[in-house]
Amino acid sequence: MTSASPRVQGWCPGALRPMMSGDGLVVRIRPWAGRLRAAQAAGLAALSNRFGNGIIDISSRGNLQLRGVRMSDHPALLAALDELGLLDRDPSSEARRNLVVQPFWQAGDLTHDLATGLSQALSTARGLDLPSKFGFAVDCGDAPVMASASADIRIERGAGGGLIVRADTASGGQAVAPDGAVPAALRLAQWFLQSGGAPDGRGRMARHLAQKTASLPACWQDAEAMRPVAQPAPGVYAQGVLVGLAFGQCAAQTLGQLARYGDMRLTPWRMVLIEGATTIPEIDGVIGTSRDPRLRISVCTGAPGCIQAQGETRNLARDLAQVLPQGAILHVSGCAKGCARPRSSDLTVIPRDSGLDLVYGGRADDTADRSGCSVQQLRTEIRQWVRG
Ligand code: SF4
Structure with missing residues (x-):
């Protein structure tokens, strides 16, 4: 259990300026112009296994984060990133080069x-x-x-x-x-x-x-301005296939497998477009259909990866995905900060020492409508959810 009032860091990690988290350093890589060559993706997968804990996040800005990197390994990791062409010349350049690119x-x-x-x-x-x-x-x-x-x-x-x-x-x-x-x-x-x-x-x-x-x-x-159109769904497009990564995270092995299909374009939707691919790869944790309820769930790192978390989030989200009604948007947040989804959701779940809190139609920092729930009680509540 940590503070009930989460700390606002006010900055984003990079590769040259990583952030310490509960599972080690978070090293964020910003692919140039939102594109990752297959060899770079395969290289990152190997580096995640060698220097990190084998878990890779895709951020809401379409960047990749290696998690669990040991401080003592950071210099060697930077040298390897430089060889892959994924390193900026200094921390200021890296921090400024903050852009998302439409993938089509x-x-x-x-x-x-x-x-x-x-x-x-x-x-x-x-x-x-x-x-x-x-x-x-x-x-x-x-x-x-x-x-x-x-x-x-x-x-x-x-x-x-x-x-x-x-x-x-x-x-x-x-x-x-x-x-x-x-x-x-x-x-x-x-x-x-x-x-x-x-x-x-x-x-x-x-x-x-x-x-x-x-x-x-x-x-x-x-x-x-032109009116925006809806966010694209996973599927086959003229430029390749667009696939989701469940809860914005994947195992290094998954990234390595995806790299066999082609170069990638990273998106802010926790999805990647694999250039030139014509069929959806069947890989564990890769989402190829808009019907998959995991696409409607936002989840933050939670415990133990985030030191501010009041509980585990990803297994909980996996569990609740099974009962999420069609069309409902769920946010599972490790604390009131709500990093994964700063805006409101149909359902927001926050683990507390006293059990699980549930907010209807609000944000992670809103007053809970139900408190101290068990997972089973939450499953029942969510199954019965009807849009108000
Ligand atoms: S919302 Fe999640 S990732 Fe953000 S500080 Fe809280 S526990 Fe950590």
Whole structure:
């Protein structure tokens, strides 16, 4: 049992700046422009087994995290990551290079070019000291598909079909030519800093705009945004197959097996697109259908991996998946911080010393509607859930 008021770290781990957790160091790898070569994926799987505990997370920003890395092994792991081409030149470059990329691009198209250009520009940008959680989305397909992904500045299609650069939550954006998109994204990031968006080194665009301490200049809202479309489901697409990783985590062996099918594109939906594959791989823990209830469950690390957790989460989620009604969204959170899903869910379960708490239609930090439940009682409650 740890504190009932979880600590806010305020920063995200990287490879060069890992974070200590309950099971050792968390080493987060940011593949360039959201793409991982098959050889890199196979290499990461081997490194997870050699230096970590064989467990790999896929984050909500489409990054991979090796868990359970021993402090003494960190230098050797960095050398190996460098050989795989997965290491930034310094911690600041790594922290800035925070972007998600819609996965349905074609080689040489705008999305691919812009993601590559933005990665390079962020890596080398001087004087752009953005908060650790500040990020970008490159989402330039026919319509935006990444509305649910965490991003502060978005490069998207406007309603007229051209490119726009948009501040997160702003109703419009600035129309840009393809070669102007990356510079515009950096200018908007500068506006965020200069207008007081990160007074203590922390801050997000949505909160900055909502607080109205500075108003977004009209030139950043001139162009109408295109309406986003729904998040894609697992299945076969022209670019390859999109598969989910159960609860955003997999064994190193699973990543190694997936690497045999091709290069990968990482998504913010706890899914990977395997380039060129035409059939869904049948691998334990890999989800190939939208009917799988595990896709509707968000789970954080929980105990013992997180030192703030008040209980185990993943086995609990696996158990509750069996009784989750069609369409219901479940969040299993190791404490009130709610890392895996900051917004509300149909059902939120939090383990406590006194048993399991259940919140209907709220977040992990809301007052529980049921407290001190056993797993069996929770199964019955969840089975009977009806949307209010
Ligand atoms: S929500 Fe989960 S991962 Fe986040 S601090 Fe609490 S137990 Fe840890």
